[in-house]
Amino acid sequence: MADHTEGLSPLATGIKGRCPRCGEGHLFKGFLTVAEGCEICGLDFSFADSGDGPAVLIMFPVGTIVIVGWLITDALFGWPAIAQLFIWLPMTLILSLLLLRPFKGVMINLQYKTGARPGGGPGEREDL
Ligand SMILES: [Zn+2]
Numbered sequence: 001m002a003d004h005t006e007g008l009s010p011l012a013t014g015i016k017g018r019c020p021r022c023g024e025g026h027l028f029k030g031f032l033t034v035a036e037g038c039e040i041c042g043l044d045f046s047f048a049d050s051g052d053g054p055a056v057l058i059m060f061p062v063g064t065i066v067i068v069g070w071l072i073t074d075a076l077f078g079w080p081a082i083a084q085l086f087i088w089l090p091m092t093l094i095l096s097l098l099l100l101r102p103f104k105g106v107m108i109n110l111q112y113k114t115g116a117r118p119g120g121g122p123g124e125r126e127d128l
Contacts, residue, residue: 010113014106019043020113027105034108048111054103062095 008023019025025038027045034048066088073079073087110116 010109011106014109015102017101017105018109020109020111027108028101032101032104043112045108047117048108049117050104050107050111053107054100057103057107058096058099062092062099065095066092 008020010020013020013023014027017027019027019038019041021043022038022041025040025043026035027038027048029035034045036046037044069091070084070088074084
């Protein structure tokens with residue numbers, strides 16, 4: 001099948017969890033489990049390996065939101081630390097779970113679009 005990825009944004013298809021080649025097939029078969037292939041165009045998803053990338057990228061915005069939120073509510077209302085924990089610990093979990101799938105989808109779509117592959121260990125690369 002012809003590769004027609006030029007018109008597809010890896011950001012848009014990744015956020016929606018769609019195939020990087022056709023933009024229609026489902027990238028995930030579970031919450032975070034990558035499907036074996038696209039049910040529309042047949043693209044094999046075995047290249048997909050986002051590693052720790054999505055988790056690392058999510059830590060920065062979620063950590064910022066939670067810490068700034070804690071500081072603002074502490075300054076405005078002076079809630080005790082245990083009350084703050086009851087708010088911000090679940091908020092951390094909820095925000096992380098909401099962002100993890102779209103971030104993973106975008107990383108896999110970018111991986112396909114750029115041809116990025118996991119690096120090899122010392123001595124495994126032939127171009128050095
Ligand atoms: Zn597809």
